[in-house]
Amino acid sequence: MSVLSVRGLHKSFGGVEAVAGVDFDVAAGEMLALIGPNGAGKTTCFNMLMGQLRPDAGTVSLDGADITGLPPRAIWRRGVGRTFQITATFASMTVAENVQTALMSYRGDLGRFFARAATLHADDAVALLDQVGMADQRDRACGVLAYGDLKRVELAVALANAPRLLLMDEPTAGMAPKERVALMELTGRLARARNIAVLFTEHDMDVVFGQADRVIVLNRGKLIAQGTPAEVRAHKAVRDVYLGGGTMSGGH
Amino acid sequence: MSALAVQFLNGLASASALFLVACGLSIIFGVSRIVNFAHGSFYMLGAYLAWTFTRGLGWVGYGPLGFWGGILAAALIVGLIGVLIELVLLRRIYQAPELFQLLATFGVVLVVQDVTMAIWGAQDLLGPRAPGLRGAIDVMGQRFPQYDALLILIGPVVLGLLWLLFNRTRWGTLVRAATADREMVAALGVDQRKLFTSVFFLGTFLAALGGGLQLPREPVQLHMDMAIIADAFVVVVVGGMGSVGGAYLAALLIAQLQAFMLLVPDFEIAGLTISIAKMTLIPSFLVMAVVLIARPYGLLGKAPSHARTQASVEPVVRVTPPLLAKFGFATVAALILLPLIADEYGLMVATEILIFVLMAASLHFMMGPGGMASFGHAAYFGLGAYGAALAAKHFDAPMEAGLVAGPVLATLGGILFGWFCVRLSGVYLAMLTLAFAQIVWSIAFQWVAVTGGDNGVLGVWPSIGKTGFFYLSLALAVVGVLLLRRAIYSPFGYALRGARDSALRADAIGIDVKRVQWTAFAIAASFAGLAGALFAYFKGSVFPTYAAIPKSVDALMMVLLGGVQTISGPLVGAAVYMGLHEQLVRATELWRLVLGIAIIALVLAFPQGIAGFAAKRWAKEDGA
Ligand SMILES: Nc1ncnc2c1ncn2[C@@H]1O[C@H](COP(=O)(O)OP(=O)(O)OP(=O)(O)O)[C@@H](O)[C@H]1O
Ligand SMILES: [Mg+2]
Numbered sequence: 001m002s003v004l005s006v007r008g009l010h011k012s013f014g015g016v017e018a019v020a021g022v023d024f025d026v027a028a029g030e031m032l033a034l035i036g037p038n039g040a041g042k043t044t045c046f047n048m049l050m051g052q053l054r055p056d057a058g059t060v061s062l063d064g065a066d067i068t069g070l071p072p073r074a075i076w077r078r079g080v081g082r083t084f085q086i087t088a089t090f091a092s093m094t095v096a097e098n099v100q101t102a103l104m105s106y107r108g109d110l111g112r113f114f115a116r117a118a119t120l121h122a123d124d125a126v127a128l129l130d131q132v133g134m135a136d137q138r139d140r141a142c143g144v145l146a147y148g149d150l151k152r153v154e155l156a157v158a159l160a161n162a163p164r165l166l167l168m169d170e171p172t173a174g175m176a177p178k179e180r181v182a183l184m185e186l187t188g189r190l191a192r193a194r195n196i197a198v199l200f201t202e203h204d205m206d207v208v209f210g211q212a213d214r215v216i217v218l219n220r221g222k223l224i225a226q227g228t229p230a231e232v233r234a235h236k237a238v239r240d241v242y243l244g245g246g247t248m249s250g251g252h
Numbered sequence: 253m254s255a256l257a258v259q260f261l262n263g264l265a266s267a268s269a270l271f272l273v274a275c276g277l278s279i280i281f282g283v284s285r286i287v288n289f290a291h292g293s294f295y296m297l298g299a300y301l302a303w304t305f306t307r308g309l310g311w312v313g314y315g316p317l318g319f320w321g322g323i324l325a326a327a328l329i330v331g332l333i334g335v336l337i338e339l340v341l342l343r344r345i346y347q348a349p350e351l352f353q354l355l356a357t358f359g360v361v362l363v364v365q366d367v368t369m370a371i372w373g374a375q376d377l378l379g380p381r382a383p384g385l386r387g388a389i390d391v392m393g394q395r396f397p398q399y400d401a402l403l404i405l406i407g408p409v410v411l412g413l414l415w416l417l418f419n420r421t422r423w424g425t426l427v428r429a430a431t432a433d434r435e436m437v438a439a440l441g442v443d444q445r446k447l448f449t450s451v452f453f454l455g456t457f458l459a460a461l462g463g464g465l466q467l468p469r470e471p472v473q474l475h476m477d478m479a480i481i482a483d484a485f486v487v488v489v490v491g492g493m494g495s496v497g498g499a500y501l502a503a504l505l506i507a508q509l510q511a512f513m514l515l516v517p518d519f520e521i522a523g524l525t526i527s528i529a530k531m532t533l534i535p536s537f538l539v540m541a542v543v544l545i546a547r548p549y550g551l552l553g554k555a556p557s558h559a560r561t562q563a564s565v566e567p568v569v570r571v572t573p574p575l576l577a578k579f580g581f582a583t584v585a586a587l588i589l590l591p592l593i594a595d596e597y598g599l600m601v602a603t604e605i606l607i608f609v610l611m612a613a614s615l616h617f618m619m620g621p622g623g624m625a626s627f628g629h630a631a632y633f634g635l636g637a638y639g640a641a642l643a644a645k646h647f648d649a650p651m652e653a654g655l656v657a658g659p660v661l662a663t664l665g666g667i668l669f670g671w672f673c674v675r676l677s678g679v680y681l682a683m684l685t686l687a688f689a690q691i692v693w694s695i696a697f698q699w700v701a702v703t704g705g706d707n708g709v710l711g712v713w714p715s716i717g718k719t720g721f722f723y724l725s726l727a728l729a730v731v732g733v734l735l736l737r738r739a740i741y742s743p744f745g746y747a748l749r750g751a752r753d754s755a756l757r758a759d760a761i762g763i764d765v766k767r768v769q770w771t772a773f774a775i776a777a778s779f780a781g782l783a784g785a786l787f788a789y790f791k792g793s794v795f796p797t798y799a800a801i802p803k804s805v806d807a808l809m810m811v812l813l814g815g816v817q818t819i820s821g822p823l824v825g826a827a828v829y830m831g832l833h834e835q836l837v838r839a840t841e842l843w844r845l846v847l848g849i850a851i852i853a854l855v856l857a858f859p860q861g862i863a864g865f866a867a868k869r870w871a872k873e874d875g876a
Contacts, residue, residue, distance in 0.1 A: 050760065072759040081760075088757035090750045101746045105762040110747040117743045118571070157761060 001064060002027045003165050003197035004049070009058035011044050018044040020221035022058070026165065026197040031188050033208045033229075034201045036218035037241060042201040043085050045218070046169050049199075050082050051075045062165065081158030085169040085201075087150040091143035095134055095153050098142055099125035102160035128156040132186070147174030152183070159190070166191070168200040172207060180204055184211040209233060217241070254392035255515065261391060263511030264504070265400040268407030269469075271503040272462030273480055274487035275414065275496045276455035282431035282494025283451045285350065286342060287679055289357040291459050292481030293364035294330050298460025299379075299472045300372050301326035306467065307380045316383045323464035327457050334456025338449050344856060346448070350679055351625055351812055356855045358805050361477060362848030369474060370842075379467030399468050406465065410458070411500050418496070427451060431494045478801050482690035486536045489683045490543050492553020501551050502539070509535035537691045541672060544684070548675050576820060587726055591719045603722045605830045606729040607786045612810035612826035613733045614779035620816045621740050622772040623752030624673070625682045628689025629807045631669065632777035634799025635662040635692060636784025641709040641794040642702065651715045655728075655785050662781020663774055665692065670773030674766045689804055696796040708795035712788050725786055732779050737819055739775065748772050780807075806833070813854065 002025035009022040019041040026032045034042050047053035049060055051072040060068045067075050072082075090098050103121040104110050129135040132152040137145070142153060151171055158166060168187070172180035184200075184207050191198045202208050208215060209229040216226040217238050225235040232238055277291045305322030337360060345353050385402060388395035418424035426447055430437045438444055463476070487506060491498030513535050549555050572580075590602055615629045639661030640654035649657060669688040673681050696703045703709065714721045739745050750758040751765040758765050788794045797803065806829070814825025832850070836843040 052756070052759075073762045073764055076760055076762045084756065084760075088754045088760070090753040090757065092749055092753050093746070097746065101743075101750050102761040104743045104746065109743040110763065110768075112743045113739050115742055117741060117746045120743060157757075160761070 003063060004199065005061050006045075006049070007059050007061075009045065009048055009060070010056045011041075011048060011053060012056055017221050019048070019055075022218070022221070022223055024216050024223065024226070026199050028164070028195045028197050029192050031184075031191055031198045031200070031211060031213045033212035033215045034199060034218060035203075035205075035208055035215060036201075040218040041221040042218055043169055044221075046082070046167050046199075046201070049075075050080055050167055076161060079161065079164035080167065081161060081163035081165070082167040083151065083154040083158050083169060083171050085173070087147070087154055089142045089150055089153055089157070091141070094139050094141055095129065095145070096122060096125045096138035098153055099128050099156050099160055102157045103128075106161040125156075125160075128159055129153075131159070131190070132156045132183070148172075148176070148179060151175065155183070155187070162194075163196060166196055166198045166200075168198065170201050170203065172202065172204060177204070177206065180207050181210060187211075254394045256512075257392050258394045258396055259511045259515060260508065261396055261400065261404065263508035264407070265403040265507075266511065267500075267503040267507035268403045268405075268410075269462055269466055270483060270487055270507055271407045271500050272410060272465070273459050274484040274491070274503055275410075275499040276458035276462075277484050278488045278491065278494055278496060278499045279427070279451060279458075280455040281488065283427055283434075284342070284346065284448050285434070285679075286346075286353045286357070287350065287683065288455070289354055289481065290337070290360035290364065291455070291484060292477035292479075293361050294334060294456045294459040295463040295480050296368065296472075296474075296476040297333065297364060298326050298330045298463030299466055299476060300368060300377070300463075301329060301460070302464030302467055303377050303379050303472050304372075308377075319380065319383050323461065323467070326464050327460040330460030330463075331453045331457035335449055335453050338452040341852060341856075342452070343445070343448070348855070351682075351808065351816075352855045354627070354682075355805070355809065355812060356852050359848040359851035359855070362844040362851070365474065365477065366842050366845035366848070372472075374474060376471040376473045378471050382468050385468075403465065403469075407500065407503070411496065414496050423447075423450070482687065482801070483536065485683050486540055486687045486690075488550075489680065489687060490540050490550055492547075492550025493680065493683075495550065495552040498550055498552030502543075506536050506539050509539060534691070534694075536687070540684070540687060544672055544675060549680065572819075580820070584726075584730060588723075591722060596718060599718055599722050601831075601834055603718075603725045603790055604787075604834070605827050606722075606725040607783050607790060608806070608810060608830050609823050609826040610729045610732045610786070611780055611783040611807050612814070612822040613736050614776045614783065615807045616811045616814075616816065616819070616822040617736045617740070617779070618772050618776035619811055620819070620822075621745055621749045621752065622769060622776070624677075624769060624773065625679075625685075625808075626776075626804070627682045627686035627808065628801075628804050629685070629776075629780055630799045630801070630803035631685070631689035631692040632662040632666055632780035633784035633787070633803060633807070634689075634696060634796075635665045635777075636781030637788040637794045637798045638696060638703065638709070638784075639781065640785035640788040641712045644712050645709050646702075651789055654712070654789065655782070658785025658788065659778045659781035662784060663778040665781075666774040666777020667770075670770050670777065674769040674773060686801070686804065689799060689801070693796055693799040693801075696799055703796070706796065708793050709788075710793045712794060713792050714789040721790065725790070728782060728786060732782060733823065736775075736779060740819060744768070744771070809851065813858075 004026040006025070007023050009019055010017070011019040022045060024032070034045065036042055044053065048055045051067070051070050051074070054069050058068070059066055062075070062078055062080065065078070067078065090101065093101065097118070100117065100121050103124055104117065107121070109115065109120060126135050126138055129138055132155050134149060134152045134156060137149065142150065145153065151174060155168070155171065158168075166187070171187070172183055175183065187198060187200075188211055190196060212229055214227065215229050215232040217224050217232060217235070219241045224237045224241065225232055227235070273291065273295050277288060280286060280288050280291070302323045305326055306319050341356060341360070342353070345356055382399045382402070385398040387398050389398055389401055418428055426437065426442055430442075430444075430447060483506075487499055487502045490506070491500070491502035543551060547553070587602065591599060594602065611629070611633055614632075615626060618624045618626060636658035639658035643649035643654045643657035669685070673684050673688070676684055697705055699705070716724065747758070747763050747768045750763055751768050755765045784798060787798065810825040810829045811822045812825070813829055814821030814823065816822075833847065836846055840846060
C-alpha cells in the first residue's frame with residue numbers, strides 16, 4: 001500500500017486555482033519528484049499535504065488513514081517530516097539545538113520545565129547532523145549559516161521523528177550542482193534503507209532525472225504527465241511546457 | 253421604550269467622539285506602524301487649548317464663531333505640535349523596534365502631563381456650552397441635548413470626509429497604498445517623509461478635535477489622556493488596525509453597548525452587589541473578546557502581510573559567562589549583608605527594587621524567549637496585589653496565604669486573557685494586553701463594594717518586620733528569577749523560543765505554538781502576581797494604579813532599558829530604572845517631565861537597551 005495517497009486535491013486563492021484536482025501516490029522507499037514551472041502549484045500542494053493549508057476539496061491519506069485538514073503538528077506526529085522552500089529554522093539556536101528541539105518534541109520532552117535542554121539528546125542530534133554533513137558546524141548559530149547549509153539542517157530536523165514520509169520543497173536550492181546530486185543521493189539511500197517515502201520538488205533536471213524513481217509534472221495546478229524519468233523526459237506536453245516556459249534547468 | 257431610544261442616541265453621540273480619536277490613531281498606525289501612546293495626550297491638549305480659546309481667555313465671548321473657531325484653532329495648533337514631535341522625535345526612530353517607538357511616545361505622554369499641569373493647573377475646568385445648542389430636543393417625551401444630537405452627525409460626516417480624502421485625492425491614494433504595503437510605496441519613490449508628517453498632522457488634528465468637542469459634555473481634566481487612550485486602543489483593535497471604517501463600526505458597537513449597560517440594574521451574587529452599570533469597560537471587553545475570536549485582526553482589518561515584528565534575528569542564548577555568574581553571586585551575597593549597613597530607607601528602596609526585579613524578569617520571560625510583548629503587564633501585578641489584599645481584608649488571611657492568593661488570582665487572569673492574546677502576534681497582541689490591563693484597572697477602580705475603588709484596600713501589613721520582609725523579598729526574587737531562568741534553558745524554553753523564531757517550523761515538528769505561548773503567558777502572569785502580592789505587603793495598601801498603564805510602562809522600561817535579548821538585562825534594567833525613578837520623585841515636583849525626557853533620550857541613544865549595548869561592546873572586544 002502506498003504511504004501517501006492524494007485524491008482530487010483543490011485549492012484556490014481568490015479566483016485563481018493554484019491546485020486544480022491532483023491525484024498521486026508515493027510508495028514506501030520511493031523517490032517521487034514533483035516538477036513544474038514557477039507558480040505551477042507545487043508548494044501549495046506541499047502545504048496541503050502537511051496541513052499548513054486546508055484544501056478546498058480532495059483528500060490526503062497517510063498509510064490509509066485520512067489526514068486531510070489536520071494541523072501540521074498532528075500530521076508530524078503520524079510520521080511526516082518536511083523541509084521548506086524558504087528555509088524555516090530557529091535562528092536563535094545553534095545547528096545542534098535545532099535538531100535537539102525536534103528530538104525533544106519527538107520524545108515528549110517539551111513539557112519539561114526543569115531539565116537542562118542544552119545536553120538533552122545532544123549525541124543523537126550530532127548523529128543526525130553527521131548524516132547530512134553538518135556535524136562540524138553543530139555549534140554555529142542557524143541565523144548565520146549559508147543557505148545551502150540551512151537546507152541540510154532542515155533535512156536533519158525533518159529526519160528527527162523517524163518519518164514514514166519526507167516532503168522536501170526544493171531541498172537543494174542554494175547549493176552548488178555537485179552538492180545537489182550528493183544530497184539527493186544521500187536522501188535516496190536513506191529512503192531505501194529506512195523505507196521512507198520521499199516527495200520532492202526540484203528545478204535542477206540533472207537531480208530530478210538522476211535521483212527520482214518516478215516523476216510527476218504539474219502545470220497550472222494540473223498534473224500533465226507522470227512516469228519514469230525517461231518517459232517524462234520524452235513526454236510531448238512536458239517538452240511544450242518547459243521549452244515554452246523556459247525553466248527546464250537551473251532553478252533559483 | 254423612550255429610555256431605550258435616548259440611550260441609543262447617547263450611544264451614537266459617544267461613538268462619534270470615540271471615533272474621532274480612534275481613527276486618528278488607526279491612520280497613524282496604518283502608515284507609520286507606530287503605536288502612538290501620545291495620542292491621548294493630543295486629545296487632552298485639544299480639550300485644554302479649546303477651553304482656553306472658548307472660555308479661558310474671556311475675550312472671545314460666547315458667539316458661535318468664537319466657540320467653533322476656538323475648537324478648530326485648538327485642533328490645528330495641536331496638529332502642528334504633532335508635526336513638531338514627528339519631525340524632531342519619531343522621524344529618528346522609524347527604524348527602531350516598535351516597542352522603543354512606543355516607549356518614546358510614552359515619554360511624550362509624561363512630558364505633556366507635566367506641561368499641562370504647569371499651564372492649566374490640577375483642578376478640573378468646566379467648558380462652555382455650545383452657543384445656540386444649549387437646549388434639548390424632544391425624543392418620545394424625553395429630553396435629549398441638542399449638542400449631543402449634533403455630535404451624532406459629526407461622526408458620520410468626518411467618516412465621509414475621510415472617505416473622500418482617501419479615495420478622491422492623490423494624497424489619500426498614497427496613504428492607502430502605504431497602509432497596504434509600505435515597502436512598495438517606498439520603492440516607487442514616493443517621499444515617505446512628507447507622507448508620514450502629513451498623516452501625523454491629520455491624526456493629531458482629529459484627536460485634538462475630538463478633545464475640543466467634548467468641552468460642553470464633560471469637564472477638562474488631567475486624566476483624560478489615559479482614559480481615552482485605552483478606549484481608543486480597544487476601538488482600533490476591534491475595528492482592525494489601519495481601517496477607518498472599522499474604527500467607526502467598532503466605536504459604534506462599543507459606545508452602544510456602554511450606553512445600554514447603564515440600564516442594567518444592580519444585582520447581588522453571594523452577598524456582593526454587582527453593578528454592571530458602573531463597569532463601563534466591560535462591554536469593550538465583551539466586544540473585543542467576541543470579535544477577536546471570530547476575526548483576529550478586527551472587523552475590517554487584514555492580517556499583516558509580512559510579520560514585521562521578528563524581522564531582526566535574535567541572538568543565540570548561550571550559557572551564562574562565568575564572570576557574570578560570579579557577579580550575580582556577589583550581588584546576592586552583598587544583599588544578604590545589606591541590613592547590617594543600610595538604614596531603614598535604604599532597605600526600603602532595596603526591597604522595592606527586588607520586587608520589581610521579579611516583575612521585570614516575569615515580563616522578560618514572555619517578551620524575550622516568548623516573543624510576546626506586553627503593554628499591560630501591570631494587570632497581573634495588580635491582580636497579585638489585589639489577590640493578597642482582598643484575601644487579607646475579606647477573609648483575614650495571614651501573609652503566607654496572601655502571598656499564595658495573589659499569584660493564584662494573577663495566574664487565573666493570565667490564563668483567561670492569555671487565551672485571547674496568543675491568537676494574535678506582534679503589536680496586535682501587545683495592544684490586546686493593554687486593553688485587558690485596562691479592564692483589570694477598571695474593575696479595581698469601579699467595583700467599589702469589593703475593592704474600595706479609588707480609596708484602595710488599606711491595612712495589608714506583613715507579619716514580619718522591615719528586615720524580615722527584605723529577606724523575604726530577596727528570597728522570593730532570587731528563587732523566582734532562578735526558576736524563570738531555568739525554564740528558559742529547559743526543553744519548554746526551547747519550544748517557546750522555537751515558536752517565536754519560526755512558528756512554521758515549530759508547528760512542523762509537533763510544537764503546539766499557541767499552547768506553548770499560552771503556558772508562557774500564564775507563567776509570566778503568575779510571577780508578576782507574586783511580585784504584586786509582595787508589593788501589597790510592602791506598601792501596606794493596594795490601589796487601582798498598581799494595574800494602571802504607567803505601571804505597565806515601568807515594567808516595559810525595565811526590560812527594554814536592560815535589553816530584551818539578554819537574561820540578566822532586565823534585572824539590571826529594573827535596578828537602574830527603579831533607582832532613577834525613586835531619586836527623581838524625591839528630587840523634583842516635575843519628575844514626570846524629567847522622566848519623560850530621560851526616556852526619550854535613552855530611546856534615542858540606546859535602541860538596543862543598556863545590557864544589549866554592553867553585550868555588543870563585549871562581543872566587539874572579544875573579537876578584536
Ligand atoms: N497564499 C497565497 N495567496 C495567494 N496566492 C497564492 C498564495 N500561495 C500561492 N499563490 C499562488 O498560487 C500559485 C501557485 O503557487 P506555488 O507557490 O504553489 O507555486 P510553485 O509551483 O511552488 O512555484 P515555485 O517553483 O516558484 O516555487 C501561484 O500563482 C501563486 O501566486
Ligand atoms: Mg514553490
